[in-house]
Amino acid sequence: MLLRLRVSLPDRPGGLGQVAKALGALGADILQVTVLEREAGRAVDDFTVSWPGQISAAEARERLSAMPGVRIEGVWATKEVPGSAPDYDLLMHVASEPARGFATLVDALPSLCGAEWSLALADGAVRHASLAAPAEFHLAEPPPRAVVVDADELRLMLLPVLAQGLHVIVARAEGPVFHRAEVERAARIVDVVAKLAARA
Structure with a gap:
């Protein structure tokens, strides 16, 4: 295990x-x-x-x-295979098919971040969702920068993509609150995906 x-x-x-x-x-x-x-x-x-x-x-x-x-x-x-480079694999997939950039990102983030699910919200609606993500999600006040929230039984990482009008949410049910090093890594990945997707 x-x-x-x-x-x-x-x-x-x-x-x-x-x-x-x-x-x-x-x-x-x-x-x-x-x-x-x-x-x-x-x-x-x-x-x-x-x-x-x-x-x-x-x-x-x-x-x-x-x-x-x-x-x-x-x-x-965790399902993350030590020694692998899933972040590079993700970016290669997005570079190959930038029009699906955010859908690919949302599918990959749970394994990249040791989380259970992720989704992308725009105007209060779920635009993309990974497996196990809820069909609806309410974000009371979308943050202007990456933040971590310990809410109920979930630890959430909220990553804004202001140029696209999106907020990417990553949720961890087990384990600790996301560390700032994890948030910085995820925010960089989201920024690169946003730039690649903008070219589509």
Whole structure:
């Protein structure tokens, strides 16, 4: 089973090694590590791990929480294949068929962002939706810039595409609130897709 773990740990020599050792002792095989931030003496890292057998997010969190000085910010299932470049694949598809740019983007964003679904809204109506996205979605006040909202049981990333009159929404039900590094990456991808789609 592939899991993503978001871990906050002391930013000191050997800190990452201790987490890797603890994960190995628990039977997890680390496939990828992404450093999201290093500030105020702490680091926040995303680990993509392969865990043999079935393990729930709650069980993984419980097992890892025993590490001193380490905080588990989120554990959730992922389909992202470590070492792949899905963002480049997405941009290649959009460059090949720019008229379908936003539909392609919305289909790809859930796997790119470790989320469950995404959609694009224009004038209050859903224009494009990925699998599992709702047919209707109400956005009370569309933001003028990329923001993160922790609403009810969903963590939302709201990405405006002002030139197109669209708002792209990405929703995560499991795992932590979107980190600013994730938001910046997604916003860049949306900007590139918007420029490619504008040429269609």
